[in-house]
Amino acid sequence: MKIVITGGGTAGHIFPAISVGKYLQEQHGAELFFIGNKNHIESRLAKENNIPFFGIPSQGLEGNYFTFFTKNAMGVCEALNILRKIKPDYVFSTGGFVSAPTITAANILRIPYGIHEQNSIIGKVNKLFQRNARTFFYSFPAEQRENTCYSGNPVRLKDKLAVNGAKLLFTGGSGGSIKLNQTAVEFAKQHPDIPCILISGQKNYKQLVEQGIPANLEVLPFVSDMKSLYAQAKVMVCRSGSGTLFEMANLSIPSILVPLPTSADDHQKKNALYFAKENAALLVEQKDYFEEKLTGAILELWNNETKRNEIQQALAQLAIPESEKVIAHRILKDIGYSSI
Template sequence: MTENKNQNPDLGPDLGLQKPKLVVLAAGGTGGHIFPAAALAESLCAQNIGVRLITDKRGQAFSVNGSTIETHRIAAGSPNYRGIGVFGKLWTVCKLGIGSIQSFLLMLKLKPDVVVGFGGYAAAPTIFAAWVLRAPIIIHEQNAILGRTNRLFSRFAKFIATSFQNTESLDLNQFRKAVFTGNPVRSDIARIGDDGYPPASTDGKIRILITGGSQGAHIFSYVIPKAIELLPQSLRDKLVISQQCREEDKAEAIAAYAKMKVQAEVATFFTDVGKRLSESHLVIMRAGASTVAELTAAGRPSILVPYAHALDNHQMINARALADKNAAWLMPQDAFQPEALAARLESYLTLPDTLIQTARAAKSLGVRDAAQRLTRLVIKTHGINRDLLKNKDPQDDYGDNVLGGLPNEQAA
């Protein structure tokens, strides 16, 4: 594997390729799939490349430069969802069948030049339809282990774009297709890394950002206030806390911080999370793919508490990828107790150099231009496909290493 040097690649003219007219993004409806798709859409639109999104009913439409990306929602569901029973699983299979028909009709209508899949079961019907219609496919894996949908459809893809330099569960054929692009993040998040780690405030305040995923985490609302209460009063007086939590936990968390006289803002959702992240000295979060990508792009030290029931244990694998590089601290959920967290907080927050070094390590793993790298891969895939349709050997244009030429790729 080559080292990540955060190069800023050119996006196509140097390859001598005609840019695709239309790219379809296929993504599951959760933030971990939608956020990188939105970041890629922003980069593609900057290159005057048309974009359409195909997702399920959960998928939020997003805008680029004030214009909403045209979004199509299809029927989909996960047959592995816990507690749905036999009939629920049969209905899920039926929905995937309906979604396949919807995707096939959409693909016939749209005629995309390239299809990029971001995982999630909602992406499966579109990737299958693209394969049937011989549209070139890229799949993007956000986690440090190949997800089930991406694993299943990797055989159809021309490239597998990875977010980590070392991605687990790749077989030999998948490894040969793998290109390290990083996980695209929004441009406002990417810019945080350029500003550097925030210096200590003149008033000595230490800012902590706490989020628990798209819906908050109940265990955070229970453990963290209790851990803060165990800290010395002199340290508590310095804290400025921003905590996202569930609605049902909000009142109790607010009351706990008020009782301790700790400056805290508790909300179910922050609209200015980028600003809060840029000002934070420490972050406490889950270890989802988007979380990890944003932390490393921004270069912020963190305590990561992987969700214990994540599919294929992918959050634990993501967290270990950072912890092994001293770019974050890992606390498994069963060890996430008030006393243990308080001991860590007191240690980290009273040693500023430790926070600074961990921030630097996180930033060294960040890929702030991941959206541009993935855009270049889309353009290159379109060019290779056009050559193949003309019965022209892509090696005539790109040399022996058809997969090469991309910065920091995972070389086969």
């Protein structure tokens, strides 16, 4: 059984693809291949996971239309040659513009493919190829039809923490957030009795530290072992990308979500609204009186064990720790593989 995975541009697209691919490889002997853009992060991550990587040209809508069409047309041609050589049984895509040439080629060659959407709003590329997908996988609940599957999002951290920590964790993602950094410093100054940790992002770290940090705030530029970090959190303040939300649900961490205002199609707000509606998180938008509202939300969770327990119970209902297994078994069904 040969499986091609594609998708990239951001780690949020890549980790689900690799997670599902590795499950199929380890549990069912699948031979894996990764097609993406050689100049993007998927090239490095595929090699780190010992997956043969094929780099093709691709480009999003940034820049001029001539280079957009030229690069993607070249990408389709190269993907056609690669797929003809590999002869895969299935192509699994996790979106991002880098996946478009490969899915186009799979369509031309009539190779069955599945698409995984991480967010509550379908991305442009995924929407374009949704109709012909053998299965369209949703991270968030959606209308169930013959070719859809509510799968959750395969994330790296799957197991609930045995015990929650005793610190307030601020994180704006791997690159950090200037706004959340500033807010964390001010909150720590005003509440010296609350121990805080801030993941500032590498590029923001030096300037932030030079400004002076209160004694109850530990600032880290970047953390590779996120599980050890999360284990220290009693309450977390974070963005609302799909990967973060499903890790938070799996680990059962009470959180305040601050959606990134500039996320594509405002998808982070839509993600956060769903979790807030299910009573699985608090939501504070980065708007007027943001600092005051965020402080109020933090103190509400920090001082209210009953509220934290309610949120953890709701998170347990949203967590899908075996998401990669759900997706992999549906892929096997799609291609008529009987040994499940």
